[in-house]
Amino acid sequence: MHQIVIVGGGVGGLELAIRLGRSVGKKGKAAITLIDRGLTHLWKPLLHEVAAGTLDSNFEEIDYLTLGRRNGFRFRPGSMTGLDRARKTVHLAAVIDAKGEQVIADCSVPYDTLVLALGSEGNDYGIPGVKEHCIFLDSRKQADHFHAMLLNLFLRLMYQAEGVGTAIPALRVAIVGAGATGVELSAELHHVADKIKGFGFEHLEQSMPVHITLIEAAPRILPVLPDKLAAAAERQLKAIDVEIVTSGRVQSITEEAILLSSGQRVPAHLKVWAAGIKAPDFFKHLDGLEINRINQIMVRQNLMTTKDENIFALGDCAHCPQPGSDMPIPPRAQSAHQQAAVLSKTLLRRLKGGGPIDFVYRDYGSLVSLSQSSVGNLMGNLTGNHFIEGWLARFIYLSLYRSHQWVLHGTLRTLALMLVDILRRRIKPRLKLH
Numbered sequence: 063m064h065q066i067v068i069v070g071g072g073v074g075g076l077e078l079a080i081r082l083g084r085s086v087g088k089k090g091k092a093a094i095t096l097i098d099r100g101l102t103h104l105w106k107p108l109l110h111e112v113a114a115g116t117l118d119s120n121f122e123e124i125d126y127l128t129l130g131r132r133n134g135f136r137f138r139p140g141s142m143t144g145l146d147r148a149r150k151t152v153h154l155a156a157v158i159d160a161k162g163e164q165v166i167a168d169c170s171v172p173y174d175t176l177v178l179a180l181g182s183e184g185n186d187y188g189i190p191g192v193k194e195h196c197i198f199l200d201s202r203k204q205a206d207h208f209h210a211m212l213l214n215l216f217l218r219l220m221y222q223a224e225g226v227g228t229a230i231p232a233l234r235v236a237i238v239g240a241g242a243t244g245v246e247l248s249a250e251l252h253h254v255a256d257k258i259k260g261f262g263f264e265h266l267e268q269s270m271p272v273h274i275t276l277i278e279a280a281p282r283i284l285p286v287l288p289d290k291l292a293a294a295a296e297r298q299l300k301a302i303d304v305e306i307v308t309s310g311r312v313q314s315i316t317e318e319a320i321l322l323s324s325g326q327r328v329p330a331h332l333k334v335w336a337a338g339i340k341a342p343d344f345f346k347h348l349d350g351l352e353i354n355r356i357n358q359i360m361v362r363q364n365l366m367t368t369k370d371e372n373i374f375a376l377g378d379c380a381h382c383p384q385p386g387s388d389m390p391i392p393p394r395a396q397s398a399h400q401q402a403a404v405l406s407k408t409l410l411r412r413l414k415g416g417g418p419i420d421f422v423y424r425d426y427g428s429l430v431s432l433s434q435s436s437v438g439n440l441m442g443n444l445t446g447n448h449f450i451e452g453w454l455a456r457f458i459y460l461s462l463y464r465s466h467q468w469v470l471h472g473t474l475r476t477l478a479l480m481l482v483d484i485l486r487r488r489i490k491p492r493l494k495l496h
């Protein structure tokens with residue numbers, strides 16, 4: 063039977079596995095295998111909420127084994143480390159448990175068709191101190207780590223008045239990169255600080271227990287999004303006292319502070335790096351597949367790699383051209399979601415001997431969540447480009463996640479999950495303080 067192996071169960075890879083599993087996997091017309099280094103899936107755009115503590119990841123993540131059984135694909139845990147194109151195998155590292163014992167030995171998984179959907183990670187651009195002193199928000203583990211550090215700092219602040227906490231004058235968080243992730247995290251952290259005010263911070267001089275600085279190398283925040291959207295987001299951030307430093311090039315980072323090439327020093331207890339992405343470093347040795355300067359795999363417009371017609375790539379880890387533009391498809395959930403839908407059709411055609419379908423990206427606009435509100439621009443073929451703000455923007459922002467859930471769970475389960483979310487918000491505390 064034809065083996066389709068998908069590596070990476072994120073926004074794009076998981077949706078693809080589910081679409082293929084339901085259409086051919088369940089009927090035994092092809093064997094669909096999904097490989098991921100984790101056992102559970104969490105929609106990546108939720109990570110800043112997990113980090114801030116406004117979302118409990120335990121409620122949102124779903125395990126791949128259950129999804130596989132329900133949807134006709136096989137899930138295999140493992141971290142991809144290499145590729146052998148001649149033998150048509152993917153190499154996986156051994157799975158090791160917390161005690162260091164081997165759970166699954168390293169192995170090679172055979173494929174007829176391979177899809178690489180491994181996403182991206184933060185790019186430190188080789189700047190000294192970033193890896194050592196900054197937190198990246200690429201995985202649930204990192205978001206949980208940030209959350210734990212944030213809570214400990216809150217506890218220090220809370221108990222220093224009794225003389226039992228280690229004294230710190232104020233809690234300072236600095237976020238490098240004012241793209242959507244940095245902007246969304248700033249707003250979310252402000253929201254948390256506002257909520258937590260009444261938990262025993264009366265002894266502090268400042269009204270808010272957290273001071274947030276957002277640093278951006280470009281002359282304005284949200285540099286790749288339209289001016290009007292960026293201006294609205296900046297207005298809202300300034301209104302909640304987020305300090306914004308634009309044209310701020312980071313020179314180095316120490317345990318205490320972020321040093322800019324202008325000579326400015328931004329002291330911070332917590333430092334988050336959200337300034338650009340790259341595909342995994344091991345892609346540099348992917349058996350001759352062509353990559354760009356940030357390790358993304360070069361694919362044709364039909365998502366087939368430029369060097370191998372049996373290997374496809376999608377999402378953040380792929381460099382896919384856009385006709386009529388110098389820029390590749392942007393690394394967004396929206397892109398990965400659309401690519402999964404088109405690639406599933408291509409792979410179904412391939413099973414019958416048909417050719418691939420070109421992917422055409424449809425930009426429906428961009429939405430940025432500012433915690434309780436959102437700003438965005440909507441693009442419509444007929445209606446043109448519309449700026450939106452407030453509850454409508456918030457509603458459309460949330461609908462992107464709902465459409466992901468709809469692919470994963472179908473209509474009834476998605477509606478049930480929406481109802482559970484509403485009930486949970488009424489019953490459970492809004493903040494996760496553990």
Ligand SMILES: Cc1cc2nc3c(=O)[nH]c(=O)nc-3n(C[C@H](O)[C@H](O)[C@H](O)COP(=O)(O)OP(=O)(O)OC[C@H]3O[C@@H](n4cnc5c(N)ncnc54)[C@H](O)[C@@H]3O)c2cc1C
Pocket residue numbers: 069070071072073074075097098099100105106107108109110140141142143179180181182199200242243246342376377378379393394395396397398429430
């Ligand atoms: C905080 C935050 C907020 C964001 N907000 C938005 C937003 O509002 N709108 C938007 O459009 N986009 C947003 N994005 C970007 C969006 O999350 C990504 O563009 C999208 O997740 C890319 O999908 P993907 O399928 O390519 O990769 P991912 O969703 O990142 O999935 C990659 C998968 O590959 C797995 N993997 C990685 N390496 C290996 C390996 N070696 N072996 C096996 N498995 C591996 C990972 O575990 C993961 O499951 C946000 C990103 C972040 C971090």
